[in-house]
Amino acid sequence: MSARIVVTGIAGFIGSHLADRLLNQGHIVIGLDNLLTGSADNIKHLDHRRFTFINHDVTEHISIDGQVDFVLHWASPASPTDYLEWPIPTLKVGALGTHKALGLAKAKGATFVLASTSEVYGDPLEHPQAESYWGNVNPIGPRGVYDEAKRFAEAITVAYYRYHKVNAKIARIFNTYGPRMRIRDGRAIPTFIAQALAGENITVFGTGNQTRSFCYISDLVDGIIRLMESSSNEPVNLGNPKEMTINAIAQQIVAMTGSRSRIIHRPLPIDDPKVRQPDITRARELLGWVPHVTIDEGLRRTIDYVKQKIG
Ligand code: UDP
Numbered sequence: 001m002s003a004r005i006v007v008t009g010i011a012g013f014i015g016s017h018l019a020d021r022l023l024n025q026g027h028i029v030i031g032l033d034n035l036l037t038g039s040a041d042n043i044k045h046l047d048h049r050r051f052t053f054i055n056h057d058v059t060e061h062i063s064i065d066g067q068v069d070f071v072l073h074w075a076s077p078a079s080p081t082d083y084l085e086w087p088i089p090t091l092k093v094g095a096l097g098t099h100k101a102l103g104l105a106k107a108k109g110a111t112f113v114l115a116s117t118s119e120v121y122g123d124p125l126e127h128p129q130a131e132s133y134w135g136n137v138n139p140i141g142p143r144g145v146y147d148e149a150k151r152f153a154e155a156i157t158v159a160y161y162r163y164h165k166v167n168a169k170i171a172r173i174f175n176t177y178g179p180r181m182r183i184r185d186g187r188a189i190p191t192f193i194a195q196a197l198a199g200e201n202i203t204v205f206g207t208g209n210q211t212r213s214f215c216y217i218s219d220l221v222d223g224i225i226r227l228m229e230s231s232s233n234e235p236v237n238l239g240n241p242k243e244m245t246i247n248a249i250a251q252q253i254v255a256m257t258g259s260r261s262r263i264i265h266r267p268l269p270i271d272d273p274k275v276r277q278p279d280i281t282r283a284r285e286l287l288g289w290v291p292h293v294t295i296d297e298g299l300r301r302t303i304d305y306v307k308q309k310i311g
Helices: 013-024 080-085 087-108 144-163 188-198 217-229 246-257 281-287 295-310
Strands: 004-008 028-033 051-055 070-073 111-117 168-173 202-205 211-213 235-238 243-245 263-266
Touching: 004 013, 004 087, 013 028, 013 217, 070 087, 070 217, 080 087, 080 144, 087 111, 087 144, 111 144, 111 217, 144 168, 168 217, 188 202, 188 246, 188 295, 202 246, 211 246, 217 235, 217 281, 235 281, 243 246, 246 263, 246 295
Parallel strands: 004 028, 004 070, 028 051, 070 111, 111 168, 168 235, 202 263
Antiparallel strands: 211 243
């Protein structure tokens, strides 16, 4: 059945892929973005009669006429370099923006889905991270603006579920990659690919022995759609459990691009998590979801995108 769906952060990497999938499924999509870190390029192909774009900062009141069935709240700077550059907008969109998006869902009787993050676990002392883990976050560190905004966003989402009976869901998204990431957005995979293709040094921060678990975008979108359609109101980890060191991903990118780039080391950013791997038991059991795209395949598609983007 066709639904009318509001997506905040529509021009971001994940938001724009969500729009593609929802439109393919026959839904009506109203996308909001203030284009602070999102890009109009990501949605310019959505010349579709079921798609509307509204340039709006969701920290301000959101007015949408008519019925709304789902509100997917994806707006936020999400790369560590972005939230260092935009600390106050990051805090505001996580706090005030989530409040406004929840207010819209409450007024319309819509189902709400929050884009939360593995950053709520901070530099984790439990490994892999299950949803039951409360996290290890430095509130006043440089990443605190993002981590605490998302932790507040989870708290207010659960409060709206408990007190206002909004049918609210929380996706805790682990590192995700794929086409439409900004090439210089500071995150490891697009940065390494762009450096490798340009023959520049690959900048691995710290020893490179820190780990991450990278999920390809199409798998993530599958998980989000399943969560949106599920009857569950528990937070759910969405990510690929295949854990790798940052050195290993850098080496694989150098090999796959046939690059002569050298790997060099730069200081590790403050509070950079040492390990990260989702426990996806809950997603598997509640949503029947597991990621399928291998890192080889996902990197191949992402490298093709970066090549085409830098021409
Ligand atoms: N990283 C790196 N070089 C870069 C960008 C990132 O070594 O040019 C490291 C970063 O310190 C972290 C990991 O790669 O340990 C993943 O960083 P990213 O910014 O992609 O996401 P995070 O998981 O830290 O939010």
